Amino acid sequence: MHLIPWEEERIQxxxxxxxxxxxxxxxxxxxxxxxxxxICDAMLEAARAGATYEEVEAAGLAEVDPGEVIPGVRxxxxxxxxxxxxxxxxxxxxxxxxxxxxxLPDPLGxxxxxxxxxxxxxxxxxxxxxxxxxxxxSRRRIRISxxxxxxxxxxRLEFDRAAADGFRLDIPSGAYVGWEPGxxxxxRLVRVAGTTGAAGAAGRAAR
Amino acid sequence: xTRLSAEEYRQRYGATTGDRIRLGDTDLWVRVGEDRTAxxxxxIWGYAKNLRMRMTQDDTAAGPSELDVLIAGVVVIDPxxxxxxxxxxxxxxxxxxxxxxxxxxxxxxxxxxxxxHTKPYMGYGLLATPGAVDSHVHTITPxxxxxxxxxxxxxxxxxxxxxxxxxxERVLAGVEDWPLNIGLQAGARALDEQHMxxxxxxxxxxxxxxxxxxxxxxxxxxxxxxxxxHECSVCLHTDGLHESAELEDTVAAIAGRTVHAYHVxxxxxxxxxxxxxxxxxxxxxCSSTTxxxxxxxSTAVEHVPMxxxxxxxxxxxxxxxxxxxxxxxxxxxxxxxxxHELGAIGIINSDxxxxxxxxETTRRAMQLAHVMKHWxxxxxxEGIPGLPDDEGLTDPDDRDDTARVLRYLAKVxxxxxxxxGISDHVGSLQVGRLADIVLWRPGFFGVKPxxxxxxxxxxxxxxxxxxxxxERSQPTRYRADWxxxxxxxxxxxxxxxxxxxxxxxxxxxxxxxxxxxxxxxLRGLTRASLALNQATAPVDIDVRTGAVALGGRPLAVAxxxxxxxxxxxLLR
Numbered sequence: 097m098h099l100i101p102w103e104e105e106r107i108q109x110x111x112x113x114x115x116x117x118x119x120x121x122x123x124x125x126x127x128x129x130x131x132x133x134x135i136c137d138a139m140l141e142a143a144r145a146g147a148t149y150e151e152v153e154a155a156g157l158a159e160v161d162p163g164e165v166i167p168g169v170r171x172x173x174x175x176x177x178x179x180x181x182x183x184x185x186x187x188x189x190x191x192x193x194x195x196x197x198x199x200l201p202d203p204l205g206x207x208x209x210x211x212x213x214x215x216x217x218x219x220x221x222x223x224x225x226x227x228x229x230x231x232x233x234s235r236r237r238i239r240i241s242x243x244x245x246x247x248x249x250x251x252r253l254e255f256d257r258a259a260a261d262g263f264r265l266d267i268p269s270g271a272y273v274g275w276e277p278g279x280x281x282x283x284r285l286v287r288v289a290g291t292t293g294a295a296g297a298a299g300r301a302a303r
Numbered sequence: 304x305t306r307l308s309a310e311e312y313r314q315r316y317g318a319t320t321g322d323r324i325r326l327g328d329t330d331l332w333v334r335v336g337e338d339r340t341a342x343x344x345x346x347i348w349g350y351a352k353n354l355r356m357r358m359t360q361d362d363t364a365a366g367p368s369e370l371d372v373l374i375a376g377v378v379v380i381d382p383x384x385x386x387x388x389x390x391x392x393x394x395x396x397x398x399x400x401x402x403x404x405x406x407x408x409x410x411x412x413x414x415x416x417x418x419x420h421t422k423p424y425m426g427y428g429l430l431a432t433p434g435a436v437d438s439h440v441h442t443i444t445p446x447x448x449x450x451x452x453x454x455x456x457x458x459x460x461x462x463x464x465x466x467x468x469x470x471x472e473r474v475l476a477g478v479e480d481w482p483l484n485i486g487l488q489a490g491a492r493a494l495d496e497q498h499m500x501x502x503x504x505x506x507x508x509x510x511x512x513x514x515x516x517x518x519x520x521x522x523x524x525x526x527x528x529x530x531x532x533h534e535c536s537v538c539l540h541t542d543g544l545h546e547s548a549e550l551e552d553t554v555a556a557i558a559g560r561t562v563h564a565y566h567v568x569x570x571x572x573x574x575x576x577x578x579x580x581x582x583x584x585x586x587x588x589c590s591s592t593t594x595x596x597x598x599x600x601s602t603a604v605e606h607v608p609m610x611x612x613x614x615x616x617x618x619x620x621x622x623x624x625x626x627x628x629x630x631x632x633x634x635x636x637x638x639x640x641x642x643h644e645l646g647a648i649g650i651i652n653s654d655x656x657x658x659x660x661x662x663e664t665t666r667r668a669m670q671l672a673h674v675m676k677h678w679x680x681x682x683x684x685e686g687i688p689g690l691p692d693d694e695g696l697t698d699p700d701d702r703d704d705t706a707r708v709l710r711y712l713a714k715v716x717x718x719x720x721x722x723x724g725i726s727d728h729v730g731s732l733q734v735g736r737l738a739d740i741v742l743w744r745p746g747f748f749g750v751k752p753x754x755x756x757x758x759x760x761x762x763x764x765x766x767x768x769x770x771x772x773x774e775r776s777q778p779t780r781y782r783a784d785w786x787x788x789x790x791x792x793x794x795x796x797x798x799x800x801x802x803x804x805x806x807x808x809x810x811x812x813x814x815x816x817x818x819x820x821x822x823x824x825l826r827g828l829t830r831a832s833l834a835l836n837q838a839t840a841p842v843d844i845d846v847r848t849g850a851v852a853l854g855g856r857p858l859a860v861a862x863x864x865x866x867x868x869x870x871x872x873l874l875r
Contacts, residue, residue, distance in 0.1 A: 105768045108778045112874060129874040136777045166871050168328050172746045177767065177776045188772050206328040206871070207746025209313060210702065212321025212335070216306040220343040225304070241351045243344070243358035243409070264409075266305050268315060269359075270347040284305070288409040289344065 106140060113137030125166045128173060135159050135194055136178045143180035143187075152180055153189055162195045170195040171205030219268050223286040223293070226263060230255040230283055232275035240265060241272040246285055263287050316345050317427040318378050319388055323702050324430070326748040329673040329867040332695075332702040335378055338388040341403045344410040346375050346390070348423045356419070361406035364418030370394055372759050373404050373417055377426030377742065381433060382713035382834055383731040386705055390415055391431060393738040396758040396795055400734055424761075430748055432712060433732050434458060434739035434755065435665045438650060438719035439538070439565055439592060441657035442474050448481045450662035451655070452763040453781035455752045457483055457739040458729045460719070460799075462538060462565065462657065463490035463511030471505045475798060475813055480789040482755070482762035484729060484737070486799030486822065488538055491526045492516045499529050503803045506813070508723065508822050509536025514572060515614065519547040520556035527560045531826050535801045536723050538563045541573035543630060550574045550581075559586050561828045563722050566592045567648060568639040569632065569849075570606050571658055572614075576632050576849030579639075582647040582840045585829040588722045590650035591639055593659040596667045597674040598636045600862045606631045606658075613658050635844075637859035638851035642840060643714070644675040645689050645853075649836030650722060651714040664715050665741075669749035670866045672711035676704060678860045688854040689838055713835040721833055724825030725799055737797070750868040758795020760786030793817040 097103075112133035116126060126134070138159035142152045156178075162170055176191040193201075204210070232238055234252035246260040253275065263285035265273055275281060287293045307315070318324055320338045325331070346359035353359045354375075361369075372393035379387045379401055390404035392415030404415035417423065434457025440447065441462050451459060465471050466489035478485050486508035491499065499510065510526050512518050518541050530537045539562050542548045548556065553574065565571060567589040569578035581587045594609065595602055607627055610616070616623035642648045651668045655661035678684050679693050680701075691710070695701045720730025728737050738759035741752045755763040761784040767776040786795050793816040800806060802821040810819055830837050843852045851858045 100770075102768060102770045105778050108780070112778070115874065127871050127873070129872070132777065133874075168871055172871070177771075177773070179768065179771045179776050186770070186772075188776070204325065205746075206325065207744060207748070208325040209318055209745070210323045210325075210332075211309050211313065212319075212323065214309045216308055217312040217319075217342075219305045219307055221304040223304070239351065241353060243353035243355075245357050248357075268305065268307055268312075269343055269345040270315060270349075270352045272351045286304075289411040290407050290409045290413065292408045293411075 109133055109136045109140065120164060126160065126164055126169065127166055128169050131160050131165050131169055131173055131195070132176055135176050135191065139178055139180050139189055143182050146183065149182060149187060149189070152182070153191065156189065156191050157194055160195060162197055165195060168202070168206045171201045171207065220266050220286045223289060225266055225284055225286045226259060227282055227284050228255045228260060229280055230275070231280040232277060234275070235277050237274055237276055239272045239274040242267050242269050260285060262292060315427070316340070317376055317388070324378065324745050326669065326708065327746060327750055327868050328871050329669060329749070330676055331669065331673055331704040331708050333380060333386045333705045333708050334703050335388050336386050336705070339402050340376055340388055340390060341405050341410045341412065344405050346373070346405050346417055346423065348425060354417065354423050359405040359410065360417050360419060360421070361408050362419060363408070364416045368416045369418030370399060370404065370415055370421040372738070373415065373421050373423045374426040374431065374740065374742070374756070375404060375423060377429050377431040379431045379732055380708065380712060381732045382709050382717040383733055385709065391426070391732065391740065393759040396738055398732050398734050398736050398738050401732055426742060428744075429753060430743045430745055431732070432741050432743070433716045433730055433736070434741055434757070435715040436460070436719040436725070436730055437653050437655065437661060437664045437715070438563070438723055439590060439652035439659070440655040440661060443656035445477055447655050447661045448478065448483065449781065451483065452755055452787070453752070454662035455665045455741040455755065456661060457741070457755065457757055458485070458725070459483055460486045460508065460723050461488050462654070463488055463513050463516070464657070466490050466492070466502055466507070468501055468505030471507065472813060475506060475815065479815060479817065480792045482757035482783070482787040482792040482796050484739070484797045484799065486723065486725070488536060490516050491522060494522060494525050496529065499526075503533060503535065503801050504805065504809070506798060506800045506804055506809055506819070507535070508799045508801055509538065511538045511540070513540040514542050514544070518542045520552050523553065523556040524558070527557065527562065531560065533801060533803045534724070534823060534826055535803070536563060536822065536825055537561075538565055540565050540571070541578060543573050543575050545574065550577050554581070554584055557584070557587065561586050561588065561826055563588045563590060563650070565590055566654060568595050568635055570595060570610070570630055570636065571654055572630070575630055576635060577844040577846050579635055579642070579842060579851055580844055582642055582842060585831065585839050588650065588828065588830065588833070589648045590652050590719070591643065591648050592652060592654035593663045593667045594654070595636050595639055596651060597640055597671045597866060598860055598862045599866065600864050602636055602862065603631050603633045609658050632849040634848055634850040634859070637862070640671055640675050640678065640860045641684070641687065641858045643671060643711070644678065645840050646691060646710065646836040646838035647840035649714060649718045649830065649833045652719065666749050666868050668711045668715045670868055672704070672707050673867050674860065674863055676707060683860060686854065686856045687858065689840065710835045717834045718836055722825065722828065724822030727823070728797065728820060747872065750872045754784070757786050757792070760791070760795055762786035762792065762795060790816075
């Protein structure tokens with residue numbers, strides 16, 4: 097057979113899924129690994145039978161009914177990542193919340209996070225802020241992320257660069273703002289903190 | 304200033320101060336007490352993210368100030384530090400700080416500098432605990448190593464039967480390429496000091512006194528005297544036959560000196576039926592082993608075959624069966640959980656392969672915490688003196704078990720570390736400790752970790768198939784990550800020895816690439832030396848039945864028929 101590791105891994109899924117099928121047939125509710133194994137096995141079988149990418153996804157989503165699992169398993173089963181073998185070769189399938197069926201999860205289920213307060217959270221508070229009109233002269237879409245030193249952004253964005261020295265976008269960390277070709281947007285910038293911010297307009301050293 | 308809804312904030316960065324997290328499917332909730340991350344400047348790696356040159360990376364950082372490894376945005380659950388949202392900084396394999404990571408050029412309050420040579424891992428949404436310290440492991444077969452790591456154990460202290468030096472060398476060689484710290488306790492099997500000198504020279508961290516090798520009062524006295532002179536540990540499994548000593552004689556032989564008493568409930572071995580009387584003695588640091596915790600409806604019955612087959616007995620010899628049945632006493636099994644709740648038993652360890660399950664050390668501790676939360680809300684706990692505060696009782700939703708979780712987590716982390724003189728290195732995530740870190744998804748806390756960092760590098764985890772286009776594709780299975788591979792593992796793991804060992808000579812003889820680290824500060828300890836389990840309990844024990852009372856009230860929890868962190872998670 098010359099089984100490569102990838103094929104042996106398929107057999108592990110098969111073994112787990114077969115056990116899960118036996119448990120399901122006995123009327124037992126499925127646990128987390130059993131539900132994952134069944135979903136993966138269903139997708140692998142659909143792919144083996146020649147299904148398309150979308151058909152494989154659908155087979156995975158249909159395999160386990162939310163009523164067949166132990167309560168709480170749906171909340172644990174947030175994602176399934178699996179590589180199947182389609183007609184055009186190995187392909188990655190990711191199912192998100194595969195037992196969700198559009199219902200909200202139990203807010204107190206396993207691993208639940210209960211917010212201590214529901215107040216909005218201030219980001220970049222207490223920092224010097226300015227607003228600048230910024231126009232894109234690019235033929236392409238441009239996106240600028242939260243911490244890019246704003247005076248250094250793409251030269252095709254037109255604005256008062258000297259005024260932006262030492263500033264960045266006033267948006268959450270990891271967020272970004274986009275400009276369509278020719279678009280003008282007024283953005284709010286905040287002065288960076290740390291030693292650069294403390295040095296104010298003279299603080300060019302680290303940028 | 305911009306505003307994010309609370310919900311969107313948590314989606315991006317995970318929990319913050321005041322949020323509560325349910326641990327697995329237990330009824331235990333922790334409350335985040337503090338958030339040390341940089342608001343607005345959270346370091347995040349990825350497409351359009353900011354962990355880059357000129358952003359949250361300090362491009363001028365170099366050398367000592369720069370982290371080797373960053374785990375960003377985790378909720379640390381640590382028995383000493385508490386529950387803190389923070390970035391974990393790692394340098395030279397040890398914890399550089401639990402604080403705020405990023406670039407001091409653009410952010411305020413940065414105590415963990417991310418530089419161009421910092422390897423970042425995103426921990427947002429995950430929980431981090433110190434690797435568990437299993438202080439009662441019999442290295443019967445090496446099969447125990449993979450389940451240990453898969454259960455979050457990163458340090459093992461063995462419990463005798465590893466000796467003599469000839470065998471110790473082979474066990475240490477066999478564990479060399481596994482990402483666990485190890486300290487060997489050797490069986491004290493003779494009064495001759497040359498015997499003990501040879502064991503310390505061979506790398507033993509201390510001695511195990513075990514009735515199957517003799518637990519006589521004069522041996523106890525002798526070993527403790529030797530231990531006080533040589534700063535090494537002593538663990539004790541007492542004389543269950545009462546051949547040489549009863550409880551009072553053992554306590555008299557100990558004479559107020561520090562000793563770690565194993566499986567004090569008693570079914571693991573020792574004075575029948577009143578071994579639990581050891582919880583009265585401040586210098587005796589008490590531990591429990593996994594099979595009796597929490598007390599379940601099948602606990603008693605499984606112990607008959609377990610003892611028979613573990614201790615060289617025979618079903619063909621009727622007296623052997625009688626001997627074992629005398630040792631299985633449900634009344635004292637029922638008292639063990641309450642004594643943990645009181646903090647009079649401070650440590651949980653596995654007794655791996657010598658009547659215990661190494662993969663369940665942390666799991667059983669959390670299951671017990673769950674069961675004891677319910678015991679505190681039952682009539683059975685009423686009127687018991689000395690029970691610690693239970694903040695959940697004053698929470699309108701009964702969703703704050705932070706102190707309880709830390710107390711029970713301590714039983715598998717900091718308490719055994721203190722007891723064995725290794726708390727400068729393991730047992731908490733305080734600055735300077737080995738970066739032995741277990742990362743958990745909250746829903747799987749206590750049962751299936753996501754990733755284990757050993758000595759600051761990923762060493763074990765639920766890794767996916769190797770051909771896949773991205774990590775963690777099914778089937779995910781626990782196995783070695785880079786830091787757990789041969790040659791890499793010994794860079795992040797140590798062998799604990801005593802100060803009495805000639806470390807350079809021992810290292811040469813073993814041919815180890817590990818650091819040999821001396822234990823220290825473990826003599827003269829009392830219950831008060833522990834972090835969160837400091838109680839002594841003046842229990843009364845009925846020497847006919849083994850029933851335990853405290854303050855005139857029976858000390859007992861009913862056996863449970865269902866535990867959390869179990870069937871919902873485990874394929875079997």
